[in-house]
Amino acid sequence: MKNANSNTKLILLHPYIQKQGSSNRLWLLAFISFFTLAFLATLIYTRESSSAITAKTSIIASSSSSSSSSPVSGLPVNVINTLLYYASKSNDTYHMPYSDLKPISDVLRKCSSPCNFLVFGLTHETLLWKALNPYGRTVFIDENRYYAAYFEELHPEIDAYDVQYTTKRSEMKDLIASAKEQVTNECRPVQNLLFSECKLGLNDLPNHVYEVDWDVILVDGPRGDWPDAPGRMSAIFTAGVLARSKKGGNPKTHVFVHDFSGKVEKVCGNEFLCRENLVEENGNLGHYVLERMDASSVQYWYFSQSFKYSTSKSAWSSFPSTLAASLPTTHSAVRNPAKRAGFSNRVSADNTPSTPVSSKQS
Incomplete structure (x- = not known):
């Protein structure tokens, strides 16, 4: 007899399987929710950061634009005074005294930023001039x-260029007379010297030097302490042309001539920068303020209203006797740029090393 229950099969349902599937779905939902929240938080933070950066950039841009139109030097007055003090107390024989440094520093401090400052001569004060014009352009020209x-x-950090001077201090009178003869042609007071053949004009400077509207120019070179030295005739003439030929920026240019007690400096300064433009003189520093002129101008002499230029070299004889009498009979020593900067092995004009020439000429 067969057992009636022997073919009966029982199916047992385990609740564990159902619970496991439900648990996996919960974990998946939690995982997706977490990454969704993280993505939203990142998106919100990125937008806030972008807005903050944009606002900060706008503030910086507005402050920069406002500062560009205001006369600032970038250095506190007490820092400037400290630099001037220590520069004037240097043990170097050829350093500028405080009375010469202060007028130049004052003009740089009041110059609208960015200030364009051109210096003829690498001297003991080179690093000082660069420091006093931190946000402007300072260019140095050396022989x-x-x-x-x-x-x-x-x-x-110094931006320096060399130039070849073809003049001699002993030829000053002839060079001035030649400039007078060519005042309506090659030696015009308003021109681009890059294309000029004037004997006193410097036409081999870097091209951008002629394109910059210089606010301040300092003539403190080249050397001029013996007859065959280049002298500063070309530097002074070029400074006058650059100042009068400005196309933009401030129409006025401050031109300083150092060693102003020297004959070359005083005569050429009054000839090509105009005596009427001399606003300050302290014995060793001449301060001229020149204004932009029309391209058709052909006069730059301080006695231009009463004296017409001559077409002969005898024009020098017409130079006012009152000024000639006031000039010293001996030329004051022009400082040696190499000796002031601690570089005693200068190279002579023929590119051979030589010993620096004495600063005094007997």
């Missing part, structure tokens, strides 16, 4: 390319 390269190697 010796080896010394200019050496100085730039020591101080990479």
